[in-house]
Amino acid sequence: MFLGHCDVVPGGSGWDGDAPFVSRVADGRVYGRGACDMKGGMAAALAAIHAVRSAGVELVNDVCFASVTEEETGGMGTLALVHRGYRPELGIVIPEPTSLTVAPLCRGILWGEITIPGKAGHIELEQPDWRDGGAVDAIAYGRRLLDAIDEMNAAWAKDPVKNHEYLPLPGQMTVAEIHAGTYPSAWAESFTIRFDIQYLPAELDEHGGGGVVRTQVAEMLARFVGDDPWLTAHPPVLTWLVDADCGETPVTEPVVTVPLDVMRTLGLPAVLQGVTCHTDMGLPIKAGVPTVTFGPGQLSVAHQPNEYLDLDEYRRAIEVIALMVVRMCTAASDG
The missing domain is CATH 3.40.630.10 (Zn peptidases)
Known part of the structure; x- marks a missing residue:
């Protein structure tokens, strides 16, 4: 056929x-x-x-x-x-x-998005701690998240499970879209990325999908949150959009x-x-x-x-x- x-x-x-x-x-x-x-x-x-x-x-x-x-x-x-x-x-x-x-x-692909919550406030004013009503810059957290993704990708590039003899590139989590902020004089109240991840047959889960890789991303996000007070109280939201198998x-x-x-x-x-x-x-x-x-x-x-x-x-x-x-x-x- x-x-x-x-x-x-x-x-x-x-x-x-x-x-x-x-x-x-x-x-x-x-x-x-x-x-x-x-x-x-x-x-x-x-x-x-x-x-x-x-x-x-x-x-x-x-x-x-x-x-x-x-x-x-x-x-x-x-x-x-x-x-x-x-x-x-x-x-x-x-x-x-x-x-x-x-x-x-x-390769299979996973599409998803991560949203980090912030708290809007006047960007030109000194802000108190968020627990006292101050603003939280979601973009600052977003920059840290992008660094965490780069660190994970560097480890994936060396992982034999993420590489294949018939492919020139390893599986990576690639950010395709960034959405943040609403107004030039306001701190961003949210930071959202959408991403594409490639995975291999060796990474298929027991259902024949990308569950193993989804778990790896969730673990990366948990490490990113760590013991940060704001993120612990307002955790990022991870949403999966597409899982097209390999x-x-x-x-x-x-x-x-x-x-x-x-x-x-x-x-x-x-x-x-x-x-x-x-x-x-x-x-x-x-x-x-x-x-x-x-x-x-x-x-x-x-x-x-x-x-x-x-x-x-x-x-x-x-x-x-x-x-x-x-x-x-x-x-x-x-x-």
Whole structure:
């Protein structure tokens, strides 16, 4: 089965030429929101299936194509597909952009937020102790929290459990948003961050989610509070927003070995490398289906203005996928 998501992130601003949702071909590339992530990969899979059928190749195994939604915010489309019982025996290929590397691994992600309470007061006046009615600067506490996160990330970077041989980066807690204050002359009455955390299959909890990592963050926050009188009386609030799980397929599975062999046959680099972000791999892997991510496009240009797909790489992806279908779904592979 080839499984792709047809939803995209918002178009955003800063595009050259036409609007994000009007495709533009220039300099050997197609530009537009979703060209790379991941309509290009879906089109490559469809073109490859069409090529095999047009060539009259007799298949003894079925080939399926699945288009789902909602991958960008959690993966409910793939959850619905798995829930309805789709279990292809040989495996699933997710043609997300991997620059034609074969990815048997994807990381899970956790999204959450932490809010530190403060107490508003006139910023230009000397303030008494908060127990005597004085103000409390939430931003000052926020700076300390960011330092605590940096310290935890430094420890995580050295932790073997946070690293994987197929990934260039360790799991980290990355702050993406900061919200604080309401007025220039008032102490901030709250400080809120929203963050993204990446985790690996070795860190899955007994329910198959990111509970182990959630506990690590809660423990970091407890150390941050310590015996501080204000924070002890007014503890920070930790809220979890998303837990999108990870997955790993053994590299001995045909869904991994066949595309690598096809790449060698075509004279292309045969590279194993995990996906540093989240894809829909985790759900079918949990259901017992070997799954890899493989497709055209540079993931680094996804979600950006002027997102594009290199058309030469797109054509190479079609060749690889077509030969993969032939080798996995015909009675003989020597023709």
